[in-house]
Amino acid sequence: MVQIISKNTRILYNPLLLREDPTFCFDIDLWWEKDAVVGSAEGRGTTWFVQTSTLTAALRHYRRGGLLGKLIFDSYFFTGWEKVRSTQEFNLLHYLRSKGIPVPRPLASRTIREGMIYRADLLVEKIENARNLVDVLLTTSLCAEKYRLIGILVRRLHDANVCHSDLNIHNILLDVTGKFWLIDFDKCGCRDGENWKISNLIRLLRSFRKELSKRQIKWQESDWQTLIQGYYLPN
Numbered sequence: 140m141v142q143i144i145s146k147n148t149r150i151l152y153n154p155l156l157l158r159e160d161p162t163f164c165f166d167i168d169l170w171w172e173k174d175a176v177v178g179s180a181e182g183r184g185t186t187w188f189v190q191t192s193t194l195t196a197a198l199r200h201y202r203r204g205g206l207l208g209k210l211i212f213d214s215y216f217f218t219g220w221e222k223v224r225s226t227q228e229f230n231l232l233h234y235l236r237s238k239g240i241p242v243p244r245p246l247a248s249r250t251i252r253e254g255m256i257y258r259a260d261l262l263v264e265k266i267e268n269a270r271n272l273v274d275v276l277l278t279t280s281l282c283a284e285k286y287r288l289i290g291i292l293v294r295r296l297h298d299a300n301v302c303h304s305d306l307n308i309h310n311i312l313l314d315v316t317g318k319f320w321l322i323d324f325d326k327c328g329c330r331d332g333e334n335w336k337i338s339n340l341i342r343l344l345r346s347f348r349k350e351l352s353k354r355q356i357k358w359q360e361s362d363w364q365t366l367i368q369g370y371y372l373p374n
Contacts, residue, residue, distance in 0.1 A: 290369025
């Protein structure tokens with residue numbers, strides 16, 4: 140990993156994955172000028188999909204959610220360069236990849252400090268030909284083996300001592316090869332102890348139930364029991 144340091148900006152990037160100039164790769168207007176914007180997704184803000192010289196990537200600007208997000212759009216209190224959200228997510232993705240856990244490869248992160256606040260951006264690999272579990276379950280049910288694989292994946296995450304603070308079925312992808320992926324690791328990190336793992340699983344269960352009530356996804360309570368069987372399978 141390479142770091143570019145200026146007076147008020149820090150950029151961290153992987154030169155093996157990002158061949159473009161990292162000082163310009165966070166400007167969506169420049170991607171438009173290169174005719175390299177290939178799509179977008181709406182969430183808390185717009186995530187832009189851009190075609191780099193090596194792969195398709197997702198460019199995201201960090202934005203606040205909830206009521207506070209309506210007042211303070213995209214700025215955060217600065218407590219140190221290593222503690223900013225962009226650097227932490229970049230490093231966490233790199234760590235998870237080193238553990239063999241299927242998450243997007245991080246290409247670059249940028250943090251711009253302005254006095255006691257900062258703004259940040261992240262560029263990561265876009266998982267091609269993949270849909271989140273909500274979209275999948277709106278059209279088809281999953282077999283028992285798939286739910287066991289989800290359980291195994293979550294267990295691998297927990298064995299790496301990583302808590303996904305927003306573990307829900309929007310953040311689990313299934314690609315056309317049948318492989319599951321985990322995405323969106325903002326505000327996530329390593330934790331000690333065991334109690335948080337149960338809370339993480341409960342959060343995931345709530346997301347299945349919520350989407351069943353809200354959108355009538357093709358899921359039933361017995362599918363959760365199969366997922367848990369996968370989670371507790373011997374390593």
